[in-house]
Amino acid sequence: MTNVYINEKYVGEVDNAKEFLKFVKTERRLGNIPTELNLYFDEDFNEIYVDTTTGRARRPLIIVENGKSKLTEKHIEGLVSGEIKWKRLVKEGIIEYVDAAEEEDCFVAMDENELEKDHTHLEIGAITLLGICTSLIPYSNFGSLSRLIRGSKIQKQSLGLYASNFLLRMDTDVNVLHYPQRPIVKSFMGEIFDYDSHPCGQNITIAVMSYEGYNMDDSIILNKASVERGLARSTYFKPFNAEELRYQGGLVDEVGIPDPDIKGYRSEKEYRLLEDDGIVSSGSKVGSEDVIVGRVSPPRFLGEFEEFNIASNVKRESSIALKKGEHGMVDMVILTENEDGNRLVQVRLREQRVPEVGDKFASRHGQKGIISYLVPAADMPFSISGIVPDLLFSPHGIPGRMTISHLIEVIAGKVGALSGQYIDGTTFDSMPEKDIRKLLKEYGFREDGCETFYNGVSGEEFKARIYVGNIYYLKLKHMVANKIHARGMGKIQLLTRQPIEGRSQGGGLRVGEMEKDCFVAHGASLLLKERFDSDSTSLYVCESCGMLAVYDAYRDSTYCPKCGTKVKISRIEISYAFKLLLDELKALCLYPKIVLEEKF
Amino acid sequence: MLPEYLKIELNKTIKSSKLNDVQKKEIEKRIETTYDDSLLIPGEAIGIITAESFGEPSTQMTLNTFHFAGVAEMNVTVGLPRLIEIFDARKQPSTPKMELTLKSKYSKTIEQVREVAIRIKETKIGEVVNEIQMNLPKYRIELSLSRNVLRDLNLKTSDVVEALKKTFKNYEVKEDRWTIYVISKTKEIDLTDIYKLKEKVKNLHIQGLKGITQVLPIKTDEGYVVHCAGSNLKDAIELEEVESSTIKTNNLFEIADVLGIEAARVAIIKEAHGVISDQGLNINIRHIMLLADVMTRQGSLKGVTRTGITGEKESVLAKASFETPIKHLVAASLTGEVDELNSVIENVILNQPVPLGTGLPRLVVKVKK
Numbered sequence: 001m002t003n004v005y006i007n008e009k010y011v012g013e014v015d016n017a018k019e020f021l022k023f024v025k026t027e028r029r030l031g032n033i034p035t036e037l038n039l040y041f042d043e044d045f046n047e048i049y050v051d052t053t054t055g056r057a058r059r060p061l062i063i064v065e066n067g068k069s070k071l072t073e074k075h076i077e078g079l080v081s082g083e084i085k086w087k088r089l090v091k092e093g094i095i096e097y098v099d100a101a102e103e104e105d106c107f108v109a110m111d112e113n114e115l116e117k118d119h120t121h122l123e124i125g126a127i128t129l130l131g132i133c134t135s136l137i138p139y140s141n142f143g144s145l146s147r148l149i150r151g152s153k154i155q156k157q158s159l160g161l162y163a164s165n166f167l168l169r170m171d172t173d174v175n176v177l178h179y180p181q182r183p184i185v186k187s188f189m190g191e192i193f194d195y196d197s198h199p200c201g202q203n204i205t206i207a208v209m210s211y212e213g214y215n216m217d218d219s220i221i222l223n224k225a226s227v228e229r230g231l232a233r234s235t236y237f238k239p240f241n242a243e244e245l246r247y248q249g250g251l252v253d254e255v256g257i258p259d260p261d262i263k264g265y266r267s268e269k270e271y272r273l274l275e276d277d278g279i280v281s282s283g284s285k286v287g288s289e290d291v292i293v294g295r296v297s298p299p300r301f302l303g304e305f306e307e308f309n310i311a312s313n314v315k316r317e318s319s320i321a322l323k324k325g326e327h328g329m330v331d332m333v334i335l336t337e338n339e340d341g342n343r344l345v346q347v348r349l350r351e352q353r354v355p356e357v358g359d360k361f362a363s364r365h366g367q368k369g370i371i372s373y374l375v376p377a378a379d380m381p382f383s384i385s386g387i388v389p390d391l392l393f394s395p396h397g398i399p400g401r402m403t404i405s406h407l408i409e410v411i412a413g414k415v416g417a418l419s420g421q422y423i424d425g426t427t428f429d430s431m432p433e434k435d436i437r438k439l440l441k442e443y444g445f446r447e448d449g450c451e452t453f454y455n456g457v458s459g460e461e462f463k464a465r466i467y468v469g470n471i472y473y474l475k476l477k478h479m480v481a482n483k484i485h486a487r488g489m490g491k492i493q494l495l496t497r498q499p500i501e502g503r504s505q506g507g508g509l510r511v512g513e514m515e516k517d518c519f520v521a522h523g524a525s526l527l528l529k530e531r532f533d534s535d536s537t538s539l540y541v542c543e544s545c546g547m548l549a550v551y552d553a554y555r556d557s558t559y560c561p562k563c564g565t566k567v568k569i570s571r572i573e574i575s576y577a578f579k580l581l582l583d584e585l586k587a588l589c590l591y592p593k594i595v596l597e598e599k600f
Numbered sequence: 601m602l603p604e605y606l607k608i609e610l611n612k613t614i615k616s617s618k619l620n621d622v623q624k625k626e627i628e629k630r631i632e633t634t635y636d637d638s639l640l641i642p643g644e645a646i647g648i649i650t651a652e653s654f655g656e657p658s659t660q661m662t663l664n665t666f667h668f669a670g671v672a673e674m675n676v677t678v679g680l681p682r683l684i685e686i687f688d689a690r691k692q693p694s695t696p697k698m699e700l701t702l703k704s705k706y707s708k709t710i711e712q713v714r715e716v717a718i719r720i721k722e723t724k725i726g727e728v729v730n731e732i733q734m735n736l737p738k739y740r741i742e743l744s745l746s747r748n749v750l751r752d753l754n755l756k757t758s759d760v761v762e763a764l765k766k767t768f769k770n771y772e773v774k775e776d777r778w779t780i781y782v783i784s785k786t787k788e789i790d791l792t793d794i795y796k797l798k799e800k801v802k803n804l805h806i807q808g809l810k811g812i813t814q815v816l817p818i819k820t821d822e823g824y825v826v827h828c829a830g831s832n833l834k835d836a837i838e839l840e841e842v843e844s845s846t847i848k849t850n851n852l853f854e855i856a857d858v859l860g861i862e863a864a865r866v867a868i869i870k871e872a873h874g875v876i877s878d879q880g881l882n883i884n885i886r887h888i889m890l891l892a893d894v895m896t897r898q899g900s901l902k903g904v905t906r907t908g909i910t911g912e913k914e915s916v917l918a919k920a921s922f923e924t925p926i927k928h929l930v931a932a933s934l935t936g937e938v939d940e941l942n943s944v945i946e947n948v949i950l951n952q953p954v955p956l957g958t959g960l961p962r963l964v965v966k967v968k969k
Contacts, residue, residue: 520944521648523957532951575951590933 002041006050017041017048021105024050029063029093040101049101058097059128060090061108061121069112069122070094095124126428127189135189137364138412138425142433143405150366158362158474159234160200170239170334170346175353175477177202178233183472184416185409188426201364201474202232203413207381207389207453208398208467211373220361220369221392225377227355231390232475236351237331242293242320244343251298253318255279255345258296264317266291271319279345280330287327292347293320320347324506325484327351351481358480363471365406367397381462384452389468406471411449412436413470418443485509497535497576508534535576543568546593548579570596602635643960648944650887657881658683676850683875686868689895689903691853696811696831699848706841707824710817716841717815717826718753719808725760726802728753734794740783741798747778755807763806771797809835833858852901861896868892915939917946 002017003010014020021041027033038058039050063070071094078084089095098106098121108121115122127135133152134140140148159177163169166176180199183190190196204226211221222231244253256278257271270291273280278294286292299314328351338344353359355371362368375392382388398407409425415436416423424431437447445451450465485503493500499508511519511531519528540549542560544567549560558569572594585592602610610631614624640646661680677685677695685693700720707713726732728749733742745757761780764773772783782801784794814829833854837844849855850871856864869885869892876883894909895902902908906923913919916932916939932939941947944954953959 516948517648517652520645520954520956521652523643523645523959525954525957525959527958528948529951529953529959532948536951573951575949578950581949585929585933588929590929595938 002046002048004048004050007053008049014048017046020048029096031091031093035090035097038097038099038102040104051099051101056099058099060095060097060124061106062095062124063093064109064115064119064122067115067117067119069115071122127187127426130427132189132193135427136187136193136195137405137427138183138185138187138423139405139408139430140365140427141405141430142408143365144402147366147401147403150368151362151364154362154366154368154474154476155200155364157476157478158200159477161198164198166237170348171237172239174237175234176237177475178235179230181472182422184470185412185423185425185472188424188429201472203417203470204231204390204473205387205468206391206393206410206471206473207383208393208395208407208410209381209453209462209464210394211375211381211392214373214375215369215392215394216372218369218394218397219372220394221373221375222355222371223377223380223388223390224374225380225388226390227374232355232359232361232473234353234475236328236353236479236481238326238328238349238351240292240320240347240349242295242345242347243338244295245297246340246342247298253298254296255293255343256296257294258317258319259315262296262315262317266317266319266321270321279333279335280347282330282333284330285327286322286330286349288324289321291319291321292330292349293345295319322349323504353479353481355475356480358484360476360478361391362474362476363406363409364474365403365409367393367401367403367406368476369393369397375456379456381453381456381466383466383468384454387451387468388456391473395467407449407467408433408436410467410469410471411440413472414445414449414468415439415443417470418445492535496580497537499534532575536573537576537579538571538573539579540569540571541594541596543570543596546595548582572596602632606635643955643957645944645956646890650890653883653887654683654891657876657883660881661879678875678878683872686852686872686875687891687895687904689852689901689905689908693831693850693852695829695850697850698812698828698831698833698836700826700828700836700839701822701843701846702824702826702841703843704823710819710824713817713824713826715754717817720812720826720828720836720839721815722808722810722812722830723753723755723806724802725763725804725806728755728760728806732798732802734791734798736789736791736794738783739787739789739794740781741794741801743780743782743801745778745780753807760806763804764801767804768797768801809839856896856901861899861901864901865892865896868895913943915941915943915946917941917949918943921945921949 001013001015002020004012004014004020018041021039024033024037024039028035028037034052037050037052038056039048041048071089075084075089075094086095090097106120107118108123109115109119110123110126112122130140131152133155134148136155137143137148137151140151143151159175160180161176162174166174177200179202181202182196182199183201184203186195215221227233242255244255246252257274257276258265260268270289271294273284273286273290273292274294275281280286280292295318297316297318299316326349328349330347331350332346332348334344334346334348336344336346355361355374357371357373359371360368361371377388380388381392397403411433412423412425412431419439423436437449440449441447446465448465448467449469450467453462453466453468454460455462483503487499487506487508490506490508491500492498501507501510516528516532519525519531540551540558541547542549542563544563545560547560547562549558549569551558557565559565560567560569582592582594610628614627617624619627658680661683675695676682676697677693681694702713702716706716725743728746729743730746731744733744735742743760745760750756750760757775757778757780761773761775764771764780764782768782770785772781772785774781774783782797784797809832811830811832812828816827818825818827831849831851831854833847833849833851834857836842836847836849837858852864852867852871855867869888872888872892873883873885876888891904895904898912902912904910906919910922911919916928916937920928920932931937939946941950941952942955944956947954947959
């Protein structure tokens with residue numbers, strides 16, 4: 001007797017578990033029981049679990065009976081011609097979905113040739129073990145796992161054609177690549193996902209070599225001429241929203257050119273681009289801190305003090321402006337209403353991004369790098385046949401990471417470019433490396449993929465042969481233009497009087513604990529003091545009670561609130577953070593007495 | 601200027617050599633300049649440099665605690681966890697370990713060595729019995745001894761009986777072939793008493809050094825070494841079979857107790873250096889020496905913790921800036937402590953030049969009136 005549970009609820013017993021299992025599975029394949037049902041027999045506990053719940057990960061497998069696949073040539077022909085659809089295969093009991101529990105009872109063959117009598121299922125293809133992104137990587141069965149994972153992640157960050165109606169959309173922070181190309185070395189899965197209609201990279205020529213030490217670690221070198229011809233150029237879109245909010249008491253925000261009288265008025269120069277309606281015109285070139293939409297808001301607090309002010313003075317400036325360092329063209333202006341019925345102004349900024357030093361690039365094999373130098377075309381190394389690579393890739397990136405797939409793609413791409421055909425690089429089912437090398441030889445190149453190269457500066461021949469070919473490269477969304485940051489003076493925090501944090505607010509760059517240790521270790525004591533001077537304050541201390549004294553600027557005199565004017569009061573210079581600490585100690589009823597001493 | 605003892609040594613070496621006077625002078629000069637060059641400059645931040653010298657490479661250390669250090673079946677803490685243990689001066693290392701070299705007299709054959717090793721390993725009654733039965737109606741517990749275990753440990757039934765008789769003087773101990781009875785003399789005994797008795801009997805020590813849970817004799821070039829899991833330096837040093845001058849242990853506190861604080865200082869240096877070089881890293885031994893000096897200069901072992909050397913800093917602010925600030929501030933205000941602002945961290949807090957490097961020298965000008 002075997003207990004049977006449906007969705008973890010006990011329902012009864014069966015006499016012969018094996019027969020019951022067989023019966024249910026047959027009925028399911030016949031279509032008498034829903035195909036969503038899966039079951040599993042636990043022999044140790046002598047229990048059968050039947051599951052029909054949602055949220056189980058299930059995968060399709062071809063059913064095998066008596067060592068023969070139920071998917072025949074006929075079916076395949078039908079699939080190719082489009083007569084038979086997937087749904088029908090499932091319905092007819094040729095393919096079934098198996099969940100993690102039922103998988104335990106299955107004996108799955110990887111390939112049709114290795115089918116034996118005991119097999120219950122046949123794998124549809126070896127590539128099904130990979131996810132969408134991973135299966136797009138060509139020759140990935142020749143790469144290492146950790147790099148494959150990284151490669152899949154990187155593809156999600158690449159720039160391409162994310163949506164064909166991007167000109168009509170108001171997405172936040174999007175990039176569109178200018179000339180996306182279909183990869184020469186493609187994967188079978190790419191066809192299924194229709195990758196060709198929204199590609200996200202470009203086929204470029206790379207040479208695996210160093211260049212004057214500019215490509216140390218993971219940095220890469222681009223050919224300036226390639227960049228000038230449009231390589232990896234992209235457009236960055238950023239939307240701005242200005243809503244005319246309604247407030248209590250019938251007050252409303254107003255879009256328009258602000259009156260110079262209002263609170264927080266910027267400057268005439270910053271409003272110069274606004275048209276009469278208070279909005280920039282599309283096509284105008286805007287720069288750092290320019291106002292895009294002028295807006296005036298009612299006062300924040302309505303109360304008694306209102307009567308002391310003149311009405312127009314109370315209104316607040318609340319314009320939408322670019323941040324420091326931002327610039328671009330106004331691409332589109334939309335005047336509309338939002339779901340609350342408020343008037344809404346949307347402005348989209350467009351900026352062309354030409355690859356520059358600091359932009360991030362990657363191949364599909366987890367080989368990412370940063371541009372460290374744009375070499376003038378005249379100084380680029382060139383091959384014996386006159387080919388000048390677009391990108392130089394450091395050879396040190398290969399041995400430690402073991403991304404053989406990267407190297408194979410280079411020669412596969414080379415063959416593809418020479419022969420004018422796409423190369424199938426589907427994982428486990430790709431064009432053999434041997435064939436690629438053979439083809440390479442037929443086209444008159446060395447079969448190891450190396451070529452004689454010349455120094456672009458001196459014209460001398462390199463002693464080593466350089467590995468060169470074509471590979472699909474991705475421009476990633478991390479661009480320096482969005483990240484670069486430096487500051488001299490700027491905003492400070494109210495409480496500590498130290499610089500605020502974060503690039504978006506123009507904050508400072510922190511000299512942290514460990515950086516401090518370095519100054520100390522070098523004995524650069526006075527430099528350390530200077531670096532920490534950001535919150536330096538000058539205070540007066542009563543030498544009698546050791547508490548802070550007051551400086552009266554009006555009378556130009558000092559006095560101690562407790563001891564009066566007849567005590568000695570001295571001026572000291574300390575960090576404001578320490579003054580704050582003393583204040584907090586006082587709040588805890590501790591008495592931090594400052595004892596002063598002459599320095600010399 | 602060379603220190604006195606170096607001068608004497610130098611003179612001795614020079615005198616015994618066959619050099620002419622010019623050469624001797626030159627050697628003397630060069631040694632002196634080398635010595636002067638390797639001295640630290642006043643105001644060098646050796647503390648921070650030491651901390652950075654440890655901190656940077658230790659980020660590369662793997663946290664692999666379950667690493668077998670070449671010795672079969674012996675699991676020893678190595679790497680960063682062990683380094684932390686040493687510098688925190690933990691009372692008990694997480695894997696105490698001892699290495700005993702046997703005198704050649706006792707290590708002629710492997711059997712002989714094994715016999716000694718078994719005698720060193722701590723054996724409790726619980727390990728040599730198959731079963732302990734509590735017999736309440738007869739006011740006794742019954743131990744059925746395991747013949748195989750006893751044979752392996754070179755013990756006789758009488759040894760067990762002897763040990764029991766010695767400890768349980770209020771009880772009668774009877775022996776009947778492979779069973780031993782511990783019988784209560786009083787009839788007023790209940791189940792809890794007999795249970796307590798059973799536990800006591802189980803944990804009774806019959807042979808070996810306390811704390812040694814495992815022994816492993818290993819043959820080296822110099823003879824046999826017994827590796828022990830667990831450490832008991834105090835007792836091991838008195839063992840007749842063991843070469844007492846070559847005992848090694850990783851328990852620093854035992855070394856400090858038995859051999860003194862100078863021995864503990866050397867032990868810290870050796871242990872820490874061993875851990876670091878095992879990981880394939882290279883930290884100058886002078887950094888370790890400095891740390892060991894600081895840890896032992898009080899005459900007792902002090903770890904780099906808030907209860908150890910950091911807690912003994914003079915400055916209130918320095919103490920408060922490391923762990924539990926409120927505790928230190930409250931304690932300081934209760935006793936009215938004065939912070940003289942003599943060291944680094946206080947001056948960083950106040951944004952004053954730290955008394956190191958360029959911040960150390962002062963110019964004093966006397967103005968004539």
